[in-house]
Amino acid sequence: MTTRPPQIDENPAGIELPLEPLPGHSSRGRLERVLRRGEFAVTAELNPPDSANAQDVYERAAIFDGWVDGINAVDASGANCHMSSLGICALLTRMGYATIMQIACRDRNRIAIQGDVLGAAAMGVANIMCLTGDGVQAGDQPGAKPVFDLDCMSLLETVRTMRDEEKFLSGRALTTPPAVFLGAAINPFAPPFDFRPLRLAKKIAAGAQFVQSQYCYDVPMLEEYMKRVRDLGLTEKCFVLVGVGPLASARTARWIRSNVPGVHIPDAVVARLEGAGNQKQEGKRLCIDIINEVKEIDGISGIHVMAYRQEEYVAEIVHESGVLKGRKPWRREPRADDALVAERLDHILHDNASETPVDMVKDVVSE
């Protein structure tokens, strides 16, 4: 029925359906295909809404249309309450988006997490990112009980066991294992620096197939880290995506530096923002410059754009940095049959909505 040519990495039977499994791939998702083809991947972070409205999620995801290969659904990042990552993924997978579901160990124990992994995989979530999660003191509800039943490493191992050995942590068998591409987080910008590359090795041993880094504002530090990672031979086993993001102003930069755990912003960056006439523009420019430097580093497979509350800039940043090299990531497009359905059902919008079922029956009877 489709008149347009089907896009690359799309199931012709329906956009919300998983793709054909490929040999050597552990998931049936789009992100893994892009990375394994050797293309420079772009992922972005969706700002989760504080509402129960599905439209809010769709609007926030639509901003990234055609610019990113995967959308991160964050799990109460910074220990602040928002719509859950599972909920966001449930909505986005229906629309065919490639989601990266984050799971933080802070809020749920191993029983809940394993259940969520199965549920997510059943809905078509192809990528799961295993995080420890920020401490509850960082968020809006510091009185909450921190769970931390698993840590990111044992969480990775748990999901890998479920996928590869087809059983729960307890050893009970699964009938259909969750086919997911496993992700983890790295922070090359926090001490102990000697341990950080070895920690990545540990995460890979536990099952990580791709990693996304914390915000990178210090490229020399990242280069140092990547050199050691390459020496350990880790870039062949794992795709490294570097986290980048625009800073809105020098004041924001200072605030982030002192209030958000684990973000390292050098003084030079703050000084550059301070000296600029339009700090917001300069923040975007800085982000693009960092991307241009980062993409040249050996062993970097992509970027992860975290433009918190500046999501509208993601497309510009990706376009101006030219990391896609003309490639067009998947985007949701209306099809010919969509138009047909819209035409047939258009009357619903204009019908008299106050008509009750009883009236409808009366109409039919009288006819």
Add this chain to the structure above:
Amino acid sequence: MSGNEAQTTTRTVAQATLVRRARDKLAYKPADVSPQRRLQRRYTMRLWSVRHARFLEWVYARFADLFLALHPVWNAIGYVRAERPVKFIERQVKGLMFDCRMCGQCVLSATGMSCPMNCPKQLRNGPCGGVRANGHCEVEPDMPCVWVKAWEGAQTMRATDAILAVQKPVDQSLRETSAWLRVTALAAGERGDRPESGA
């Protein structure tokens, strides 16, 4: 009647206001977590243990051998009956030296003699991404990160690579049990003796 009621409401203060005023006085402040108390904690013994990780590794190896040699004694007493006194001693000794939390599955040898259960996130596989630039904890700014210390301790130890092993999640059902006796019983079982036969 209604006029009288109106009069009293204008004079008396509502109960909610009283509670609100008294809230500051009544609020329970746990002694252990007040900012003052936090400043006073120096983590002296814990840091000493990390600095002497190699020595403690040696001591523990001797100690584990001794405990294993005592296996017939534990068997005679019965591992279950020995549990209480041994646990008491273990809690006191490790509590003093490592601020032990009695998780019952000690991994000190793999964490540079820095107890990972003292991490507010109880991470057993390495530091989180929130470590401050000065090497202190994200959650408790006055505490040196348990894993920064663990890395330092592991560098001085003989088994340097033990820290690279991926640790299994904590088995919460083993909390408040003696790790010493469990390790001994397991080692004895591997050696071919009947473990926990006295149980």
